[in-house]
Amino acid sequence: MNSLPNTSYSNILGSFAMGTALLLQSADSSAVESIIKKPKYDQYINYDTAKQSTQSDSYIQNDIEMLKILDITNINNKINTLFGTTITEHWIPADGILEETCLFIKVDKQESFMQNEDFELDLYLAVKDEIDTSSFFNMIALM
Amino acid sequence: MDHLTLANNFNAFAYELVTNHSKINNEVKSIQDDIFLRRIVFSRYYYALYHKYLAHDDELSSMSGSGLHATVLEKIKCCGDPKLYQVYVKLRNLRIWADYQDTNHLALTVNLMTINTDVFSIIKRKQIKC
Numbered sequence: 001m002n003s004l005p006n007t008s009y010s011n012i013l014g015s016f017a018m019g020t021a022l023l024l025q026s027a028d029s030s031a032v033e034s035i036i037k038k039p040k041y042d043q044y045i046n047y048d049t050a051k052q053s054t055q056s057d058s059y060i061q062n063d064i065e066m067l068k069i070l071d072i073t074n075i076n077n078k079i080n081t082l083f084g085t086t087i088t089e090h091w092i093p094a095d096g097i098l099e100e101t102c103l104f105i106k107v108d109k110q111e112s113f114m115q116n117e118d119f120e121l122d123l124y125l126a127v128k129d130e131i132d133t134s135s136f137f138n139m140i141a142l143m
Numbered sequence: 144m145d146h147l148t149l150a151n152n153f154n155a156f157a158y159e160l161v162t163n164h165s166k167i168n169n170e171v172k173s174i175q176d177d178i179f180l181r182r183i184v185f186s187r188y189y190y191a192l193y194h195k196y197l198a199h200d201d202e203l204s205s206m207s208g209s210g211l212h213a214t215v216l217e218k219i220k221c222c223g224d225p226k227l228y229q230v231y232v233k234l235r236n237l238r239i240w241a242d243y244q245d246t247n248h249l250a251l252t253v254n255l256m257t258i259n260t261d262v263f264s265i266i267k268r269k270q271i272k273c
Contacts, residue, residue: 089249089252091247091249091250093236093237093239093240093244093247093250094235094236094239094240097239097243098235098236098239099213099216100216100220100232100235100236101236102232102233102235102236104233104236104249104253106252114254114257117260120229120257120261121225121226121229124225124229125225138232139228139229139232139233139236141229141232141233141236142254142257143249143252143253143254
């Protein structure tokens with residue numbers, strides 16, 4: 001039967017205390033201070049200005065926006081390759097609201113492309129692979 | 144009123160607004176007026192398509208409720224008709240702006256005549272087979 005090394009509980013607790021002390025030494029002093037100065041249970045604290053991880057400028061939110069831009073860049077590259085034009089503006093009116101999100105775009109020289117009345121559908125079919133693999137868009141359409 | 148009549152009425156109403164819009168576009172007109180008009184047009188065109196689909200779906204035509212919109216979308220998605228799917232999703236997204244969102248001036252750049260043509264091409268179909 002496997003057994004733990006012959007280590008007493010006091011050794012383990014001693015190691016933990018030493019580790020905690022080292023951690024506190026290396027931590028930012030203001031952070032340590034805020035932990036030590038924990039308010040009493042009946043003390044009023046105004047958290048209005050406290051920074052929270054769910055704020056809109058959090059790193060996670062920025063990552064999502066970055067991934068969205070990457071998806072649009074992939075679509076733009078495909079459009080450039082197949083049609084020789086590029087996206088000049090984009091708009092996602094139902095972003096985060098609907099289960100089927102449409103990416104609205106405007107392309108350079110759109111009016112001349114629109115001489116072909118099937119251009120919008122051709123555009124969708126041309127970038128369908130990119131749309132299908134995107135986590136953010138289910139459809140593309142022209143503004 | 145049956146679904147087909149509703150679809151035709153909504154389409155006709157939106158068409159009238161769009162054609163008037165292009166007529167008064169050269170006159171001095173506030174952005175706010177344009178926004179109001181587009182909110183109505185997008186919403187009416189969306190409902191025109193929604194009722195057009197229901198008119199051709201015996202299973203869903205007698206049903207009601209807010210969940211029906213998502214069901215219609217699912218059926219259209221599986222329809223194998225990319226044009227219908229594209230126009231439906233496009234208008235469903237524009238309706239979100241029309242009904243729920245604050246002003247976004249990009250909505251003012253959406254080509255109304257293209258939507259007009261696209262919706263009419265679906266409304267005039269004798270059948271929608273899904």
